[in-house]
Amino acid sequence: MSEPTEASEPSETGGAAATAARGAQLLGGEDFSFAAAIGGPRGFVESILPGLVFVVAYITVGGFQVPVIASVVVVVAMVAARLIQRTPVTQALSGVLGVALGAVWAWRSGDAGEYFLPGLWINAAYLAAVLITMIVGWPVVGIAVGLLRGLGTSWRKDRALRRRMQLATAVLAATFLLRLVVQVPLYMSDNVAALGTAKLAMGVPLFALSLWVMWLLVGSVGRPQAARDQPQQT
Template structure:
């Protein structure tokens, strides 16, 4: 999901699950290349046909968006991920390479969020400060800092769970199972995690909204 859309979801008064998965079309666009990769791998094996099939589907999806003149941001984000995985697999000569960049991305996000929590600058707090225009004012309020620490912990848990489940499958060369699990732990899990982050973050700023001064007595 593009960062701008995630920011709009987190800043809203209600959480739109349909928007969180990118709508049904966005969900299909993010899932179809992975499904095609798994099916092609089961049918043909090797790495060339699955990689080319997944890349071809992604090109078609982006092309349809361009022809219809509809927003291509989400499709292009998915295309970038497919392209990187395809190049990695092609260079390594192994279908497992298709999944390796995703592992590194999850590990990098996990490390970044954990470091932000350890140094007292939780990633969710930084993002919400930018979204709400509060800057770093939230750091002066212990209750807000705790909320953002918890919300960042929820986000970190998602990346940790992905690695804990998917990495052993990659190392065991269970690529068909890995492809299926990756789909389930992709957009659906991210949307659920974003909902948890929203629940923890939504009341932080209103809790410290400036109050009107009490009326003076004469």
């Protein structure tokens, strides 16, 4: 089984690099670990805590100043904790950009709902980029699996494999689309509490589920038959 790694996901704006690296590693592996997909216990906490604190502060206090300040303080505290413990700060820092962008946006507008706007734009950009790779016939999942498993571009010569790579990439696109379909109406209706809750639920948990489905579709590509016959680890 893959060992859990501490890496924070997604905040869409901040954890992109960590998310892509972790997802690619799991897609290229021989088995799948949900613990690794969520970034390990500490990575999971670090990825959701700023958003959770923002939502709780908004519900209990209201306004935009206290929720924004609280989320920023949490991120700073997480980074400081890793510095004190002399553990890699990359995991905590990966969410700093997302929180910073949201905080600046909300502070400038004086609207707590604007905290979530950068994430919506980033999801839209990701969706567009993934769809382009599918349209041009180079689905991003196929490229990643080909590189990680030493297949190069040989998978493109097999029609069945191309379809599997397209389907797996479509799952990734659907993840970004679903976030937008659910969260944009909440943003437009200024339902900040529901938007924050939806963002949390559709961050790490949805990412891990989507990654598992993608792995089921492409996990056996390029592996020996004996490895394919082994029980799948989750």
